[in-house]
Amino acid sequence: MTIEKKPVMSMSEKTARRWIAERGVKVEDIAELVVYLQGPYHPNLELKEAIDHVEAVLRKREVQNAVLTGIQLDMLAEKEMLEEPLLSIIKTDEGLYGLDETIATAIINVYGTIGLTSYGYIDKQKPGILQFLNDKSTGQVHTFLDDIVGAIAAAAASRLAHRAAHTE
Amino acid sequence: MTIEKKPVMSMSEKTARRWIAERGVKVEDIAELVVYLQGPYHPNLELKEAIDHVEAVLRKREVQNAVLTGIQLDMLAEKEMLEEPLLSIIKTDEGLYGLDETIATAIINVYGTIGLTSYGYIDKQKPGILQFLNDKSTGQVHTFLDDIVGAIAAAAASRLAHRAAHTE
Amino acid sequence: MTIEKKPVMSMSEKTARRWIAERGVKVEDIAELVVYLQGPYHPNLELKEAIDHVEAVLRKREVQNAVLTGIQLDMLAEKEMLEEPLLSIIKTDEGLYGLDETIATAIINVYGTIGLTSYGYIDKQKPGILQFLNDKSTGQVHTFLDDIVGAIAAAAASRLAHRAAHTE
Amino acid sequence: MTIEKKPVMSMSEKTARRWIAERGVKVEDIAELVVYLQGPYHPNLELKEAIDHVEAVLRKREVQNAVLTGIQLDMLAEKEMLEEPLLSIIKTDEGLYGLDETIATAIINVYGTIGLTSYGYIDKQKPGILQFLNDKSTGQVHTFLDDIVGAIAAAAASRLAHRAAHTE
Numbered sequence: 001m002t003i004e005k006k007p008v009m010s011m012s013e014k015t016a017r018r019w020i021a022e023r024g025v026k027v028e029d030i031a032e033l034v035v036y037l038q039g040p041y042h043p044n045l046e047l048k049e050a051i052d053h054v055e056a057v058l059r060k061r062e063v064q065n066a067v068l069t070g071i072q073l074d075m076l077a078e079k080e081m082l083e084e085p086l087l088s089i090i091k092t093d094e095g096l097y098g099l100d101e102t103i104a105t106a107i108i109n110v111y112g113t114i115g116l117t118s119y120g121y122i123d124k125q126k127p128g129i130l131q132f133l134n135d136k137s138t139g140q141v142h143t144f145l146d147d148i149v150g151a152i153a154a155a156a157a158s159r160l161a162h163r164a165a166h167t168e
Numbered sequence: 169m170t171i172e173k174k175p176v177m178s179m180s181e182k183t184a185r186r187w188i189a190e191r192g193v194k195v196e197d198i199a200e201l202v203v204y205l206q207g208p209y210h211p212n213l214e215l216k217e218a219i220d221h222v223e224a225v226l227r228k229r230e231v232q233n234a235v236l237t238g239i240q241l242d243m244l245a246e247k248e249m250l251e252e253p254l255l256s257i258i259k260t261d262e263g264l265y266g267l268d269e270t271i272a273t274a275i276i277n278v279y280g281t282i283g284l285t286s287y288g289y290i291d292k293q294k295p296g297i298l299q300f301l302n303d304k305s306t307g308q309v310h311t312f313l314d315d316i317v318g319a320i321a322a323a324a325a326s327r328l329a330h331r332a333a334h335t336e
Numbered sequence: 337m338t339i340e341k342k343p344v345m346s347m348s349e350k351t352a353r354r355w356i357a358e359r360g361v362k363v364e365d366i367a368e369l370v371v372y373l374q375g376p377y378h379p380n381l382e383l384k385e386a387i388d389h390v391e392a393v394l395r396k397r398e399v400q401n402a403v404l405t406g407i408q409l410d411m412l413a414e415k416e417m418l419e420e421p422l423l424s425i426i427k428t429d430e431g432l433y434g435l436d437e438t439i440a441t442a443i444i445n446v447y448g449t450i451g452l453t454s455y456g457y458i459d460k461q462k463p464g465i466l467q468f469l470n471d472k473s474t475g476q477v478h479t480f481l482d483d484i485v486g487a488i489a490a491a492a493a494s495r496l497a498h499r500a501a502h503t504e
Numbered sequence: 505m506t507i508e509k510k511p512v513m514s515m516s517e518k519t520a521r522r523w524i525a526e527r528g529v530k531v532e533d534i535a536e537l538v539v540y541l542q543g544p545y546h547p548n549l550e551l552k553e554a555i556d557h558v559e560a561v562l563r564k565r566e567v568q569n570a571v572l573t574g575i576q577l578d579m580l581a582e583k584e585m586l587e588e589p590l591l592s593i594i595k596t597d598e599g600l601y602g603l604d605e606t607i608a609t610a611i612i613n614v615y616g617t618i619g620l621t622s623y624g625y626i627d628k629q630k631p632g633i634l635q636f637l638n639d640k641s642t643g644q645v646h647t648f649l650d651d652i653v654g655a656i657a658a659a660a661a662s663r664l665a666h667r668a669a670h671t672e
Contacts, residue, residue: 015254082240089233095497098449102234102273106616109616112610113438113610229498264669266616269617269620277445282599285605287620289625404593420515438609
């Protein structure tokens with residue numbers, strides 16, 4: 001059991017990172033959301049440091065599992081391989097669906113509840129890459145990915161805030 | 169937009185109920201879990217009353233969305249239509265996956281946090297239908313369904329406890 | 337047991353409503369946040385309807401319990417009756433504390449995860465009454481109350497959105 | 505601001521540990537719950553290793569904040585310094601209160617949702633120290649502490665399970 005498990009785990013991280021990239025999101029894009037969120041409190045914050053926090057979030061297995069599950073559902077919706085009415089709900093990013101927010105909280109909670117407000121804020125403001133992911137005219141489905149990206153940024157911002165309080 | 173929405177919603181409930189039945193779970197099976205959980209506190213509790221609470225939980229849209237999403241993932245895993253490593257993780261019900269518990273909490277939370285302990289308890293004890301859903305020898309994949317069934321039972325038990333406190 | 341329980345419950349609602357009022361927040365203030373959140377999607381939304389949704393949220397026992405617990409902690413912090421370091425953390429509304437957000441989610445979750453983004457959004461924007469609650473110059477402590485008010489508004493907005501989808 | 509913050513933080517950990525001890529719970533007691541939970545899966549698990557995981561959980565600030573807040577409420581209830589009806593609700597450990605479970609989830613979520621089932625299980629089974637904390641005949645109030653102890657054990661068990669999968 002343990003012998004098979006190790007490669008599965010590292011394959012999770014590799015696949016999660018690859019899928020995020022293939023769906024059009026760079027680590028830098030997520031790091032820019034972290035700067036958007038934390039810049040007001042840390043004016044000297046550089047993109048490089050924000051990237052480090054995003055990378056740390058992506059190393060968490062809970063985060064990888066949420067990324068894989070959410071993007072898989074987006075991709076299957078795009079290929080029309082889900083059944084109705086779930087297919088229509090996900091394809092149209094139906095506002096009352098809620099499972100995209102549910103999966104996002106699994107990412108945020110890893111760094112504590114303080115990330116919830118950051119997530120909610122950028123989810124409504126839609127700065128940077130989140131605007132691109134919400135452009136329905138592309139034909140692509142990003143119902144889960146936009147919440148996942150916002151949640152990773154919010155988690156990274158929480159991590160940064162916790163570290164800053166300890167070390168500054 | 170509103171004109172299309174109404175049938176989609178009622179189709180959600182119909183489909184959620186149909187999928188639960190097709191995957192081998194009857195409303196009575198879930199109601200028996202409610203009796204298992206609440207029987208010690210309400211010795212006169214009858215299956216009929218437990219069924220009413222399960223029915224009320226199933227009328228909630230958040231619950232229907234969680235049911236549709238979780239069972240869809242189980243069915244796609246069974247048909248090997250998910251990509252690796254997600255396919256293996258879900259097919260083997262990998263203990264560290266966590267998204268099955270995440271989706272279950274979306275159901276439980278509708279009736280408050282007191283359902284969390286009931287859910288955790290029957291998830292470990294596996295009484296009644298939960299034992300059947302955990303039998304890996306059938307070749308069926310119920311990674312999400314067993315948590316969904318436990319969560320519906322826990323939510324129905326919370327509803328019953330809240331109502332009993334008000335009316336007894 | 338049941339005989340004592342009933343008055344305790346209705347006393348919970350009365351006390352929760354009284355404390356909210358005594359701390360400077362009117363039901364109308366919370367309803368205005370609902371209009372702020374849902375106005376863009378429902379241009380004909382009147383304050384009166386928003387008030388009805390806030391009232392429905394306040395009738396939920398989970399909400400009352402969260403209100404009582406949070407405001408009690410605010411009041412004890414104001415009277416310096418908490419022990420250190422908790423007293424300083426709550427009095428200064430320390431950004432990394434997190435329990436205020438935790439208690440807020442207990443309110444939001446009653447109407448599903450879609451309220452999370454609304455809550456995060458108004459918590460950062462601080463429209464209306466939330467700006468007053470964040471004015472530290474008054475000497476009053478509202479570390480929990482501002483999150484509770486935002487959460488009640490977000491829950492009421494979710495309730496409104498769910499109902500609108502069913503009935504419009 | 506940063507200059508004051510550092511001592512406050514380490515004071516949080518010291519105070520959280522001191523309060524847990526003063527309320528009658530040793531780190532070993534919590535570690536024994538971890539062995540109870542993980543023993544079936546890791547037969548060679550020693551108390552010493554379980555203690556290390558409990559210590560790691562106690563170093564998390566989110567956990568410390570939950571511990572301080574919950575135990576503070578228990579202590580104030582014991583001294584009758586809370587107002588009614590909150591005082592009676594907490595003193596009698598009223599089953600529908602729910603805030604004790606809410607605060608517990610803030611601890612569990614730090615190590616992912618897989619801890620939810622462990623927490624629910626030991627909360628119902630009440631092995632070891634949890635039985636002592638539930639003995640109402642002592643006159644002490646442990647409404648929050650028993651959930652906090654169960655949540656720390658569940659989080660430590662999750663941490664152990666995650667590490668074991670990576671290193672075995």
